Amino acid sequence: MNKKTLVIGASLKPQRYSNIAIKKLVNHNYEVVAFGLREGSVSGVEIETKLMPYNDVHTVTLYLNPERQKAVYDYIISLRPERVIFNPGTENSEFQKVLQQNNIFFEEACTLVLLSTNQY
Template sequence: MKTLVLGATPNPQRYAFAAANKLVKHGHEIVNVGIKQGEVAGAPILNGTPAMEEEVDTVTLYVGPKNQEPYYDWLINEVKPRRIIFNPGTENAELSMLAHKAGIETETGCTLVMLSSGHY
């Protein structure tokens, strides 16, 4: 199963960059989606709301709440992950509520910490 990194960026100073690389290092397949061009951890950054050809287990968010709304329908009705991880600064009660209504688990936490501690 794959992890979708929403807010992916080729900027090595950003947490999304670190998370994508750490996910791959820990053996997870990733799909990068963001507004930037380029690639991270060997996977291209897809723009917009691309069709998902494979099942996505987890979405890890690196997009602030103000910029999440355009992704709501796509995440809930097309990506349909098992869970969404709200990393620090991405917490969003509205998206969390929509996810729960659709049977999607949500977690508030840090993907980097979860991977380091074996709780991913």
């Protein structure tokens, strides 16, 4: 069941949805890795400030606006995830076309809702 998840746009601020998502993923026993602007830890997950060459990433969940996503297109493609989740406010038709061209499934959904309704 363990779908290693990479949270891109991770925040140390407890009120941010990326922070809440990390906590919920950990509570649901998912392996979580995270990338953000500031180093730190959320529920034992270290937030990296450099793009790491992770293996076996199942899901990338985005918390970056479309303009900031451009810097991580190639990185995400290189990870070959099973899916990319565009959380509310991150929808990006340009990147979705790139994902389609690379046969990577994507969905516009809310990670928090998917976890709460056992659809993750």
